[in-house]
Amino acid sequence: AQSVTQLDSQVPVFEEAPVELRCNYSSSVSVYLFWYVQYPNQGLQLLLKYLSGSTLVKGINGFEAEFNKSQTSFHLRKPSVHISDTAEYFCAVNSGGYQKVTFGTGTKLQVIP
């Protein structure tokens, strides 16, 4: 079985400050990990993904995430946020060969001017 925990339902942060959105996963086999972003009334857009190789993954809009196998984490970071980053962010896991992706409950990032 696979599962994802996003501990923070909301994260307020001032503009130009750094941010970290936390994600922990559980799986008994190798995993593929994803972060998606959802702007209001839109579908989910893939931000970045970890499939294999380097544990530091860079995505769109200046975001990056680090895969930590020992801590079963895949936290999302950005060194300086913009107002336009205000959105909901979803972490997701897929155990290879399993047809479904399991999503976390989402973290709403609110960037304060």
Added chain:
Amino acid sequence: SQTIHQWPATLVQPVGSPLSLECTVEGTSNPNLYWYRQAAGRGLQLLFYSVGIGQISSEVPQNLSASRPQDRQFILSSKKLLLSDSGFYLCAWSVSSGIYEQYFGPGTRLTVT
């Protein structure tokens, strides 16, 4: 490139009325297809997924049903809507094997009155 379409974008329906939401994918063959629902503050709930024409797996028992009449067409239906069916419905696709990274459509906002 691949494109996923959903319609309608918004829908307001009375309780007890039928429902039909459509999703189509372009630019790929034999995709896995998924229906999700987002209710306010409740994250993504997987409703149905399909690995081929006529093959539907239901994740949550409810008054909704899904069909896949063609390879790249996925339809979500209900004979009689309930108030609790209100939400944001998202269709997604992934490749049929390997890494099941999902790509989402723009969504349909359903309000049952």
